[in-house]
Amino acid sequence: MVWGHHLLPGGPLPFCGGFSYREQGLQNPATAQSSAPGGGLMGKGYLVTGTDTGVGKTVITAALVGVWRRRGIDALAVKPVQSGAVMQDGQLIPEDAAFYRRAAGLSLPMDELNLYRFEPAVSPHLAAQLSGESIAPGRVVDFCRQALQKHHLTLVEGAGGLCVPLSGPEFTVAHLAGELSLPLLVVARPGLGSINHTVLTVAYARNAGLAVAGIIINGQKQEEAGPTEMNNPLVIEAMTGVRVLGIVPYLPAVSVEEGRTGGLLDAVEQAVAWRELL
Ligand SMILES: Nc1ncnc2c1ncn2[C@@H]1O[C@H](COP(=O)(O)OP(=O)(O)OP(=O)(O)O)[C@@H](O)[C@H]1O
Ligand SMILES: [Mg+2]
Numbered sequence: 001m002v003w004g005h006h007l008l009p010g011g012p013l014p015f016c017g018g019f020s021y022r023e024q025g026l027q028n029p030a031t032a033q034s035s036a037p038g039g040g041l042m043g044k045g046y047l048v049t050g051t052d053t054g055v056g057k058t059v060i061t062a063a064l065v066g067v068w069r070r071r072g073i074d075a076l077a078v079k080p081v082q083s084g085a086v087m088q089d090g091q092l093i094p095e096d097a098a099f100y101r102r103a104a105g106l107s108l109p110m111d112e113l114n115l116y117r118f119e120p121a122v123s124p125h126l127a128a129q130l131s132g133e134s135i136a137p138g139r140v141v142d143f144c145r146q147a148l149q150k151h152h153l154t155l156v157e158g159a160g161g162l163c164v165p166l167s168g169p170e171f172t173v174a175h176l177a178g179e180l181s182l183p184l185l186v187v188a189r190p191g192l193g194s195i196n197h198t199v200l201t202v203a204y205a206r207n208a209g210l211a212v213a214g215i216i217i218n219g220q221k222q223e224e225a226g227p228t229e230m231n232n233p234l235v236i237e238a239m240t241g242v243r244v245l246g247i248v249p250y251l252p253a254v255s256v257e258e259g260r261t262g263g264l265l266d267a268v269e270q271a272v273a274w275r276e277l278l
Contacts, residue, residue, distance in 0.1 A: 042145070043074075045154040046213055046277065047177040049205075050187040051197035053160040056218035057187045058096040058256050059103075060248065061155045063268035064277070066104035070265065073278070074152040077104065079114050080140045080176070081159055081166050084121030092117045095256060096157060103261040115143040125165040135167040141179045148180065153278070156182060162204050174208045183211040185277070188236070190220040190229045190247065195236055202240040214245040216272055221250040246272030 050057045061077045068075035082094035097113035100106055106113065116135055118127035128135050147154045158164065158173035162184075165172050177184060184205055188198040198215060205212050215236060220229060233244040248271045253262030268274070 042148045043150075043152045043154055044278075045148050045156060045180070045182050046185045047156045047158055047173070047180065047182040048185045048187065049158045049162050049173055049177070049201070051161060051189065051194065051201050053164075055187045055189055056248070057157050058099050059254060059264065060185075060187050060216050060218055060268065060272075061096075061157050062100045062103035062261075063248075063264050064272070064274055065100060065106070065153075065155055066265045067269045067272075067274050068153060068278075069104055069106075070269075075104075075154070076106065076108070076147055076151040077113065077155045077157065078144060078147045079157045080116065080143050081124045081135060082114055082117045083119075083124045083127035083159065085117040085119055087119060092119060099256045099259065099261075102259050103264055112147070115140060123164055124159050125168045128167070135171075137167050137171040137175070137179075140166060140171075140176060144176070144180055155185075156180065162201055162208075174205070174210060177205075177210050178208060183213040185213055185245075186215045186242075188215055188217050190217050190232065191224070192228050194232055195239070198236050199239045202242055212240070212242045213277065214243050214273075215240070216245050217247040219250045220247050243273075243276075245274075245276060248272065 048057050048061045065075045065077045077100040079094060079096040079100070082096055085092040085094050094110065094114040094117040097110055100113060116124070116128070118124070118131045118133070120127040120130045122130070124135060144156050147156070156176070158176065159166065160173070162174045163172055166176060186198065186201055188194050194217070202212050217233060233247065237244055246268075248268055251263055251267055254260055254264050
């Protein structure tokens with residue numbers, strides 16, 4: 001059976017090129033185990049994905065964790081696999097985790113926030129290959145489980161969108177969410193094209209047996225807020241049945257690359273229904 005055609009009308013989809021998990025001897029995220037092998041208690045968590053790369057997953061992840069921590073909640077963000085890491089003084093810096101530390105005031109060492117880091121700014125499976133390394137799915141899952149076990153609320157940031165291969169087609173971001181039994185938070189763009197990207201992301205998630213807890217629209221420029229931007233959240237909610245938890249404005253003082261966090265926590269605290277995720 002090809003993974004993922006049961007929830008859409010009209011029979012089997014040519015989904016992922018007809019890729020069959022069972023035929024490949026691989027595990028379907030829909031049937032992944034939820035409990036840790038050691039049986040440890042897991043805290044609450046979400047996997048933060050996006051409709052694309054660069055939609056603002058890191059900004060939203062860091063801000064939510066920062067807002068929760070302000071309220072005294074033991075929240076953490078991890079980025080298990082980072083490509084496009086930056087070389088500084090002979091050391092590879094995983095930029096997303098560095099931003100979490102700065103924006104959310106995390107003091108944990110970088111190695112507890114990020115497991116694999118690669119310099120090439122390409123899909124993780126390729127970045128690893130180009131770096132002469134490989135990603136072990138089991139290590140990625142264990143790394144995230146440890147964070148989930150140690151903290152009350154953990155956000156796991158994927159890479160790019162749901163279909164992005166971490167080690168290869170057998171272990172994508174969707175597989176990671178399935179292995180961890182984490183519901184998704186989907187970060188989406190505000191403008192034209194976003195209905196399609198967001199609805200497709202939610203449909204793919206459901207086909208993979210993943211729950212979607214909410215959608216956050218990020219980067220709304222007030223001067224560009226026209227009929228599309230006003231109408232998108234309504235249509236996205238109607239077509240997915242998932243709540244849009246907030247629309248975060250474009251914040252000129254914020255930059256992941258430059259480590260600038262100006263006004264981010266206040267803006268997200270105001271714009272996003274963060275209490276609903278507790
Ligand atoms: N609300 C915002 N206001 C201003 N700039 C933003 C906002 N959200 C994101 N950005 C900027 O957009 C760029 C992409 O954001 P971010 O790194 O969070 O995306 P991402 O989805 O995590 O990307 P990746 O797939 O590489 O992990 C960064 O330069 C970030 O500073
Ligand atoms: Mg990111």
